[in-house]
Amino acid sequence: MSERKKGWKEIPVGGVCWKPATEYSTGDWRTFKPVHDSEKCTKCLLCPIICPDASINWNTATQDIEFNYNFCKGCGICANECPANAIEMVREGEA
Amino acid sequence: MTTVQQQETLALNGDEAVALAAKQSDVDVVAAYPITPQTIIVERFSEYVADGEVETEFVCTESEHSALTACLAASATGVRTFTATASAGLALMHEILYVTSGCRAPVVMAITNRALSAPINIHCDHSDSMAERDSSWIQLYVENSQEAYDTIIQAFRIAEHTKVLLPIMVCLDAFFLSHTLENVKTLPDKKVKDFVGTRQIPLVMGHEGKKVPFKLDPKNPITIGPLALQDYYFEHKRQQEEAMRNASGIISEINDLYSQLSGRKYGNGLTDPYFLEDADIATICVGSTAGTTKYVVDNLRSRGIKAGLLRLRTLRPLPTSDIVSALASTKAVAVMDRSHSFGGYGGPLFHEIRHVLYDTQPHPHVVNYIYGLGGRDMPQNDIQDIYIDLQKIQQNNAVENYVNFVRVRE
Numbered sequence: 001m002s003e004r005k006k007g008w009k010e011i012p013v014g015g016v017c018w019k020p021a022t023e024y025s026t027g028d029w030r031t032f033k034p035v036h037d038s039e040k041c042t043k044c045l046l047c048p049i050i051c052p053d054a055s056i057n058w059n060t061a062t063q064d065i066e067f068n069y070n071f072c073k074g075c076g077i078c079a080n081e082c083p084a085n086a087i088e089m090v091r092e093g094e095a
Numbered sequence: 096m097t098t099v100q101q102q103e104t105l106a107l108n109g110d111e112a113v114a115l116a117a118k119q120s121d122v123d124v125v126a127a128y129p130i131t132p133q134t135i136i137v138e139r140f141s142e143y144v145a146d147g148e149v150e151t152e153f154v155c156t157e158s159e160h161s162a163l164t165a166c167l168a169a170s171a172t173g174v175r176t177f178t179a180t181a182s183a184g185l186a187l188m189h190e191i192l193y194v195t196s197g198c199r200a201p202v203v204m205a206i207t208n209r210a211l212s213a214p215i216n217i218h219c220d221h222s223d224s225m226a227e228r229d230s231s232w233i234q235l236y237v238e239n240s241q242e243a244y245d246t247i248i249q250a251f252r253i254a255e256h257t258k259v260l261l262p263i264m265v266c267l268d269a270f271f272l273s274h275t276l277e278n279v280k281t282l283p284d285k286k287v288k289d290f291v292g293t294r295q296i297p298l299v300m301g302h303e304g305k306k307v308p309f310k311l312d313p314k315n316p317i318t319i320g321p322l323a324l325q326d327y328y329f330e331h332k333r334q335q336e337e338a339m340r341n342a343s344g345i346i347s348e349i350n351d352l353y354s355q356l357s358g359r360k361y362g363n364g365l366t367d368p369y370f371l372e373d374a375d376i377a378t379i380c381v382g383s384t385a386g387t388t389k390y391v392v393d394n395l396r397s398r399g400i401k402a403g404l405l406r407l408r409t410l411r412p413l414p415t416s417d418i419v420s421a422l423a424s425t426k427a428v429a430v431m432d433r434s435h436s437f438g439g440y441g442g443p444l445f446h447e448i449r450h451v452l453y454d455t456q457p458h459p460h461v462v463n464y465i466y467g468l469g470g471r472d473m474p475q476n477d478i479q480d481i482y483i484d485l486q487k488i489q490q491n492n493a494v495e496n497y498v499n500f501v502r503v504r505e
Contacts, residue, residue, distance in 0.1 A: 008330040012299035014199035015320040015331055020302045
């Protein structure tokens, strides 16, 4: 977040977005981050469906789920709903 | 230099003059709520639509809140948009007024100035539009139905100017103008259409890092007016202030260009001074009261009294330097407010004028007269009494009452 912010003379009028949402990392709003235990995980793939920010993906190479921490806001729904209790919410900076 | 156009004189009330001007300005979308406090403006326009005289899309909405939302959305696609409302209807639009200006949608809206309830009253009063002073809409107040016609035509060019891109309220006094027949000189359809021209769409930086037209278009998708928090909201508001400052020059420029076509000019577009060059005493007002006041000034001048009038045509952007220079010779001025700021120090116009004169030295005594609330008449005798008060203030160099209520019974 150290990028220089633009001034009123530089930004488009009417609040038009000048960069795509993919460049605006909402992940830094997060206080707790989800960490998953691959051993406990049954690969049921419920979490990619219920994530409200589409921040859990299936990685075909590792054959496992992975979190996109650039956009995960740490809401904790995945940890709450995981039927195998394989996701834990850990305070940022502590893991 | 174009020659002044031959014109047809029609007997129109203010509402019909506004509707005709909107029709001739080739409006693409009109959205309105058609029930009280609506006026004949959209009624007449709906007839143009029904009779096939225009190709306008007419959207009948379920409230004024929705009417302005529909206009904003239509305007965001790059088309020309018009609506009209009054009184409680404008109050219900309050939320969307800010969204419209924030999205920089150049909607033109006629406001028939009417009182706000309670008690219920549909007559002339400026409380409705004065309450929306800070919504980042340009506000123009007209003196008569001819000016209402002329100003609607100008308003599209001002609002849509790429250096402005702000919505405009054209305010006309209810009943005194809106429902009173007047001779109105009207331009040929084609001349108006050519004068207003097609809406120019500027380019903006889009989310893919390239310049795209500033309009909602599936071919070049953009997002207008989404979330901007502590980091960017303030910058957007500063842009709106700049657009307002730009608007001052554009309003004057279009007032000049229009006079070349029509032969009619309203001061410099911002202020309309009347006998102010050497005036000792003057009143300041907006709207139709200026017409009666000019008659009073003529009478006073014929008796050798140096009286004048400053009619404010543009309230936003406020023409600060014009107000200062117009009142330079005055010793005492009375600001006439057809609305009141309850518990404040006088009415809204009083605040503006007194504030602007604060830095001038020496400045005149500035007093306030609240008049005509709920449509009460402001006859010439009452206006003349204000000038007599001003003479006393000038002679005594002292003010007894700064805020006065004209002919209110005790």
